[in-house]
Amino acid sequence: MATRQPATPEEYLESLAPERYEAIAAVRALIRETVPQAEESIDWGMLRYTVEGKDLVALASQKRHMSLYLMELYNRPELQEKDGAELSKLDMGKSCLRFRSLDRLPLETIRNILRDAAR
Numbered sequence: 001m002a003t004r005q006p007a008t009p010e011e012y013l014e015s016l017a018p019e020r021y022e023a024i025a026a027v028r029a030l031i032r033e034t035v036p037q038a039e040e041s042i043d044w045g046m047l048r049y050t051v052e053g054k055d056l057v058a059l060a061s062q063k064r065h066m067s068l069y070l071m072e073l074y075n076r077p078e079l080q081e082k083d084g085a086e087l088s089k090l091d092m093g094k095s096c097l098r099f100r101s102l103d104r105l106p107l108e109t110i111r112n113i114l115r116d117a118a119r
Contacts, residue, residue: 008042009042031059034114044058
């Protein structure tokens with residue numbers, strides 16, 4: 001039997017294990033504070049944020065880690081260049097930053113990337 005997928009961001013947060021809730025809620029708050037105009041939804045089984053219909057960032061709790069998908073990093077190389085030194089220290093794919101705890105994230109760097117990407 002398939003489990004019901006969360007339909008709202010609040011349901012998504014409520015579905016998380018307590019140890020994941022704190023980290024995901026903190027990154028969510030950072031996104032909402034930095035890019036207040038972003039529309040929040042649930043898509044692809046994760047929190048998704050768009051600005052003027054354009055994907056900006058997504059946030060998910062995966063089986064072995066949490067993921068922050070910085071879509072504009074893939075689309076705009078100048079963002080990679082600007083914060084590349086800080087990002088190179090992280091477990092990261094082309095635009096997916098994987099983390100196991102909040103203390104492993106450079107929150108100010110992420111804030112700067114979000115601010116620049118939303119322009």
